Amino acid sequence: MDFFNNHKYLFGAALLLFLGLTLAVAILPAISNQNNNAPLPQAVALSDEAAKGKMIYIAEGCVACHTQQVRNVDMDKLWGSRPSISADYADIKRTDFWRNTATLMGTERTGPDLINIGNRQPSSDWHLLHLYNPRAVVSQSIMPAYPWLFVEKQNPGKEDIVIHVPDEFRKKSSGSLVASQEALHLVAYLQSLKQTPLPDGTPQPSFLYKAEKPDVKEMVGNPEEVALPDGQALYSSNCQACHQPNGEGLKGAFPALKESKIVLDENPELFVKIIMQGYDANPAFGVMPAVGINNQLLPEAVAAIMNHERTSWGNSARKVTAAEVKKIMELIGKEVPQ
Amino acid sequence: MTKGKTLPAFISDHKLTLLVMASFFAITSEGFAQQATEQGSFSISEPGIMIMILLFLLPLLIGILILVFKLKNLFRSIEKSDVKQEARNFAAYLNELDEEQLALVQKRKENLEYRTKANELSGTLPPEDARGLVVASIEHVSPQFIAPKRKALPRPAIDPRLTKLILWFIGTATFWLVFGTTIGEYLGIKFVAPDVDQVSWLSFGRLRPIHTNSVFWGWSSLAMLGLAYYVVPMVSNTSINNIKHGWLSLLFINASVVMGTIFLAAGINNGGGEFREYIWPVMLLFAIGIVLTLRNFFLTVAHRKTKEIYVSNWYVIAATMFVIVISIIAYVPYWQIGLGESIIQGYYMHQGVGMWFMLFTLGLIYYFLPQQLNRPIYSYSLGILAFWAQILFYTVIGTHHFIFSSIPWSLQTTAIVGSVGMVIPVVAGTANFLLTFRGGWNKLRDSYTLPFFLVGIIFYFTGSLQGTVEAFRYTNLLWHFTDFTVAHSHITMYGIISFFMWAGIYAMVPRLTGKEPPQLLVGAHFWIALIGLMFYNIPLMIGGTLKGLSWMEGKPFIDSVVLMAPYWLWRAIGGSMMWFAHLIFAFNLYKMIAKKTSPDIKDLALEYMEGENHDKHAQPSPSTM
Numbered sequence: 001m002d003f004f005n006n007h008k009y010l011f012g013a014a015l016l017l018f019l020g021l022t023l024a025v026a027i028l029p030a031i032s033n034q035n036n037n038a039p040l041p042q043a044v045a046l047s048d049e050a051a052k053g054k055m056i057y058i059a060e061g062c063v064a065c066h067t068q069q070v071r072n073v074d075m076d077k078l079w080g081s082r083p084s085i086s087a088d089y090a091d092i093k094r095t096d097f098w099r100n101t102a103t104l105m106g107t108e109r110t111g112p113d114l115i116n117i118g119n120r121q122p123s124s125d126w127h128l129l130h131l132y133n134p135r136a137v138v139s140q141s142i143m144p145a146y147p148w149l150f151v152e153k154q155n156p157g158k159e160d161i162v163i164h165v166p167d168e169f170r171k172k173s174s175g176s177l178v179a180s181q182e183a184l185h186l187v188a189y190l191q192s193l194k195q196t197p198l199p200d201g202t203p204q205p206s207f208l209y210k211a212e213k214p215d216v217k218e219m220v221g222n223p224e225e226v227a228l229p230d231g232q233a234l235y236s237s238n239c240q241a242c243h244q245p246n247g248e249g250l251k252g253a254f255p256a257l258k259e260s261k262i263v264l265d266e267n268p269e270l271f272v273k274i275i276m277q278g279y280d281a282n283p284a285f286g287v288m289p290a291v292g293i294n295n296q297l298l299p300e301a302v303a304a305i306m307n308h309e310r311t312s313w314g315n316s317a318r319k320v321t322a323a324e325v326k327k328i329m330e331l332i333g334k335e336v337p338q
Numbered sequence: 339m340t341k342g343k344t345l346p347a348f349i350s351d352h353k354l355t356l357l358v359m360a361s362f363f364a365i366t367s368e369g370f371a372q373q374a375t376e377q378g379s380f381s382i383s384e385p386g387i388m389i390m391i392l393l394f395l396l397p398l399l400i401g402i403l404i405l406v407f408k409l410k411n412l413f414r415s416i417e418k419s420d421v422k423q424e425a426r427n428f429a430a431y432l433n434e435l436d437e438e439q440l441a442l443v444q445k446r447k448e449n450l451e452y453r454t455k456a457n458e459l460s461g462t463l464p465p466e467d468a469r470g471l472v473v474a475s476i477e478h479v480s481p482q483f484i485a486p487k488r489k490a491l492p493r494p495a496i497d498p499r500l501t502k503l504i505l506w507f508i509g510t511a512t513f514w515l516v517f518g519t520t521i522g523e524y525l526g527i528k529f530v531a532p533d534v535d536q537v538s539w540l541s542f543g544r545l546r547p548i549h550t551n552s553v554f555w556g557w558s559s560l561a562m563l564g565l566a567y568y569v570v571p572m573v574s575n576t577s578i579n580n581i582k583h584g585w586l587s588l589l590f591i592n593a594s595v596v597m598g599t600i601f602l603a604a605g606i607n608n609g610g611g612e613f614r615e616y617i618w619p620v621m622l623l624f625a626i627g628i629v630l631t632l633r634n635f636f637l638t639v640a641h642r643k644t645k646e647i648y649v650s651n652w653y654v655i656a657a658t659m660f661v662i663v664i665s666i667i668a669y670v671p672y673w674q675i676g677l678g679e680s681i682i683q684g685y686y687m688h689q690g691v692g693m694w695f696m697l698f699t700l701g702l703i704y705y706f707l708p709q710q711l712n713r714p715i716y717s718y719s720l721g722i723l724a725f726w727a728q729i730l731f732y733t734v735i736g737t738h739h740f741i742f743s744s745i746p747w748s749l750q751t752t753a754i755v756g757s758v759g760m761v762i763p764v765v766a767g768t769a770n771f772l773l774t775f776r777g778g779w780n781k782l783r784d785s786y787t788l789p790f791f792l793v794g795i796i797f798y799f800t801g802s803l804q805g806t807v808e809a810f811r812y813t814n815l816l817w818h819f820t821d822f823t824v825a826h827s828h829i830t831m832y833g834i835i836s837f838f839m840w841a842g843i844y845a846m847v848p849r850l851t852g853k854e855p856p857q858l859l860v861g862a863h864f865w866i867a868l869i870g871l872m873f874y875n876i877p878l879m880i881g882g883t884l885k886g887l888s889w890m891e892g893k894p895f896i897d898s899v900v901l902m903a904p905y906w907l908w909r910a911i912g913g914s915m916m917w918f919a920h921l922i923f924a925f926n927l928y929k930m931i932a933k934k935t936s937p938d939i940k941d942l943a944l945e946y947m948e949g950e951n952h953d954k955h956a957q958p959s960p961s962t963m
Contacts, residue, residue, distance in 0.1 A: 004646075004647070005646055005647060007636070007642075007647055010647060011655055011659065014725075015659050015663075017729055017730070018660055018663065018729055021729070021733035022667065025685065025737070025753075026681060026685035026736065027682075029681050030674070030679075030682050031672075031673045031678065033677045033681060034673065034676050037677070058607065058609050058610065059606070059607065060544065061541075061544050061607065061615075064542065064543050065543070069743055071742035071743060071818075072742055073815055075890045075892065076742075078892070083744070086677045089744070090675070090676040090677075092675070094674065094675070098606075098619075099617060100609045100614070100618075100674060101671075101675060101678075101679040102609035102610045102679075103610070103679050104610050105740070107612060107739055107819070107823070108819055109819035110821075112895050133533075134532075140899055140900050141896070141899065142529055142899060144528070144532060144536075144542045144543065146538075146541070147536050209815060233892075236897070237894040237895065240896070
């Protein structure tokens with residue numbers, strides 16, 4: 001055909017087809033998306049520190065391993081309380097003259113998703129130690145260490161934030177390790193990553209591909225002795241990062257659960273309260289976040305975690321039941337209206 | 339059909355191809371309706387999983403076929419024992435015959451055994467090769483460890499200035515291959531030993547984009563362009579439009595990769611999108627380089643001496659136009675606020691792979707494969723069908739990197755449908771290439787380039803269809819975010835693109851320089867790279883699947899990190915092999931360009947004789963100069 005023997009027509013046609021399709025599947029949807037989405041009413045803009053921290057997050061290429069999106073599938077539930085929606089990203093604009101918008105949604109999850117890390121792990125002590133060397137807190141972690149975000153000082157001042165690194169992860173030096181401004185900014189950014197609640201009355205988008213849960217009542221004869229979920233797995237997801245797999249915590253940062261009075265107490269009230277609402281009574285250790293509330297743990301899960309802690313590492317206390325925990329949780333709920 | 343066959347004949351000839359196509363459509367049509375599937379556990383009956391298993395069982399199936407043939411032979415030998423028994427009976431019968439009968443049998447035997455002497459038609463003169471048909475004769479026979487391969491045939495002379503340009507393209511590409519995969523290899527080690535160093539410039543997050551960008555824009559792009567500077571003028575039957583612009587293009591692209599690498603190591607990047615990590619001034623250099631080359635190619639085609647535009651140039655020029663388009667769209671800020679950025683990112687990263695690397699490389703294969711097989715491409719029309727189908731389907735599938743994300747559901751569905759549509763160009767292309775091989779399989783044995791082509795073709799088929807299958811919703815649930823994706827991108831960018839690049843380079847460079855690479859080392863390069871790739875991919879695919887399952891079961895995240903450890907180790911081992919193969923390739927390239935050839939005795943003798951003659955004639959007649 002002569003049409004195809006004319007290079008202008010041929011390549012013109014190919015280019016037009018490509019441009020037309022591009023317009024339809026990329027440019028127009030992108031423009032319509034940015035014009036039709038606004039930040040949620042309760043969304044909080046990044047603070048100055050967090051914004052600077054985001055620049056470090058970008059520079060260090062954290063997006064290579066960490067996503068920032070909760071997909072609308074059941075398996076993503078642990079990363080946030082609801083699926084991410086367009087509005088969550090609507091406020092992210094071009095970074096600066098040199099750099100493009102950084103939504104940082106990511107395409108690989110070699111490490112955990114971080115869109116809700118500010119709720120899941122609000123402790124700055126944990127983050128700083130983890131950044132200095134992730135293996136100091138999570139022994140199996142393969143995340144890079146970021147020692148260049150910390151400086152050594154012989155006599156740290158009052159303002160300085162000193163991190164307590166276990167000896168095996170310290171380089172040979174006598175000084176104290178102090179978090180640099182960059183490290184603090186990065187942690188401020190991570191702490192700012194929280195899912196914004198939807199405005200009242202907005203229907204929550206649902207999670208698809210729900211896992212089929214066996215009917216617990218049918219499995220066990222005695223309704224009092226409802227089968228609890230796997231306590232060890234729940235401990236590993238919710239507690240282990242600080243309190244460690246051996247329950248011994250980390251000196252100067254996170255208290256031991258092994259032989260802990262609170263864990264072993266016959267009356268589990270304080271124990272449940274700490275799990276649900278956090279704890280900051282002991283100045284020798286970091287602040288414990290409200291793990292239970294943040295991660296929306298159900299009474300069954302809390303009971304399972306407690307029983308794991310009460311019966312592992314040489315601990316031996318009586319097991320608690322879900323009903324017992326539920327009662328205490330209801331009590332706490334009345335005490336402190338959240 | 340192109341050869342005037344009737345339709346039924348065509349169908350019977352291509353039954354297998356059609357069957358494969360049909361069965362794919364049959365399976366994939368179910369793939370759309372996956373939303374309703376109740377979930378939680380690994381479901382082998384999901385079409386996506388089934389196709390993926392099928393793709394990787396293909397070699398096994400071929401193995402089973404071979405086994406069946408062997409068994410058949412075994413049965414035949416059992417049959418033989420029956421024959422022996424019959425022979426004994428027959429011998430007993432012969433023993434009982436009388437004289438007269440025996441004479442008859444003897445006579446019949448002689449008649450049956452009559453043969454001509456085979457030299458009745460030859461003369462009595464001593465042999466003489468009057469037309470010089472016998473070029474070489476093997477005078478001594480010794481056991482050989484390497485089968486001798488055919489040497490590259492001398493081609494019409496190429497402008498030495500163009501040769502130099504092409505060799506610089508290939509040379510710098512090879513530098514980026516070795517550089518980029520050294521980084522990649524180091525990254526693989528970091529999965530196993532995360533504290534191997536704690537230097538900011540060498541940290542994982544900074545090195546990863548350096549690896550991907552230097553093998554993308556450095557190695558693959560420069561190698562493709564180098565090969566195209568040979569192909570485009572060759573199939574246009576004219577010379578390249580402007581060599582100087584070619585050099586500028588080379589300079590700009592290399593400058594872009596050098597600067598990009600330095601910026602990335604310093605922590606200066608564009609903000610997250612894969613393959614879009616270079617900031618715009620760096621990418622601008624790349625774009626300028628490409629524009630110069632596009633102009634060069636376009637004007638070369640415009641001044642072609644053939645009426646038709648050979649299909650290679652369709653692919654090459656279209657790809658070069660498209661890469662400029664996608665770079666502009668990816669870097670212009672007007673549509674990149676919020677999720678707009680992610681929609682563009684999905685589009686960009688996928689068009690980068692499919693519309694630049696894949697489209698361009700296919701164009702090169704439409705030239706090099708027929709040339710190496712010394713036969714025309716099986717069907718020109720199939721190549722053209724694949725061309726338009728590729729543009730039509732590939733352009734719309736970018737969003738399949740963000741299935742289940744907050745990007746509009748309709749866009750995700752379009753991407754999944756487009757991914758299934760990709761079966762058309764992929765099957766058309768694969769069938770076309772394999773059918774070009776038809777009847778020429780014996781050449782595979784004698785050639786050191788054809789194995790590279792064949793591996794590229796096989797991975798083109800499996801890798802591309804793997805991409806289709808990964809786009810389904812269920813498979814996305816299982817494999818998205820896991821190391822399976824990493825395996826997939828290496829099957830495609832390495833198994834397809836890099837193998838095709840090597841095929842093209844080994845085919846072209848000896849024709850430019852007249853120097854052959856060491857055969858043993860080409861073989862070593864091929865096998866180490868291929869086996870290394872397998873050690874790289876298969877563990878990551880298995881590990882990625884287990885990781886996805888662990889997530890679906892709701893196990894603690896750290897479990898999925900722990901379970902990957904052995905698979906990451908295997909990946910590092912495979913990666914080391916691939917890296918070592920690249921060193922061999924670099925050495926082979928060096929040999930093809932700079933090998934010192936010992937001077938030819940005949941040529942030298944001729945030169946001396948001419949010199950003597952010249953001296954003799956010099957004094958009486960200076961005009962002979």
